Amino acid sequence: MGLIGIGIAVGLAAIGVAIGQGMAASAGLSGMARQPEAADNIRQGLLLSLVFPELVFLLTFVLGILMMVLGANVVK
Numbered sequence: 759m760g761l762i763g764i765g766i767a768v769g770l771a772a773i774g775v776a777i778g779q780g781m782a783a784s785a786g787l788s789g790m791a792r793q794p795e796a797a798d799n800i801r802q803g804l805l806l807s808l809v810f811p812e813l814v815f816l817l818t819f820v821l822g823i824l825m826m827v828l829g830a831n832v833v834k
Contacts, residue, residue, distance in 0.1 A: 764822045771818035775811045782807040 786804030790797045 768822045771815050775815040778811045
C-alpha cells in the first residue's frame with residue numbers, strides 16, 4: 759500500500775509542476791510578444807519561475823525513492 763502512495767505523490771507532483779510550468783511559460787512568452795524590448799528581463803524571471811517548480815518535483819522524487827529504499831521503516 760505504501761508504494762501506491764509514493765507513486766501517487768510523485769505523479770501528483772509531476773502533474774502540478776507541468777501545469778505550473780506551462781502557465782509560467784505561457785505568461786512569459788505572451789509578455790515577450792507584447793513588449794519585445796523587455797524580453798531579456800522577462801526571460802530571466804521566466805527561467806527562475808521554471809526552476810523552482812522543477813526543484814519541488816525533484817525533491818518529491820528523491821523523497822519517494824528514499825521511502826522505497828528504506829521500505830517498511832518509513833512507509834508503515
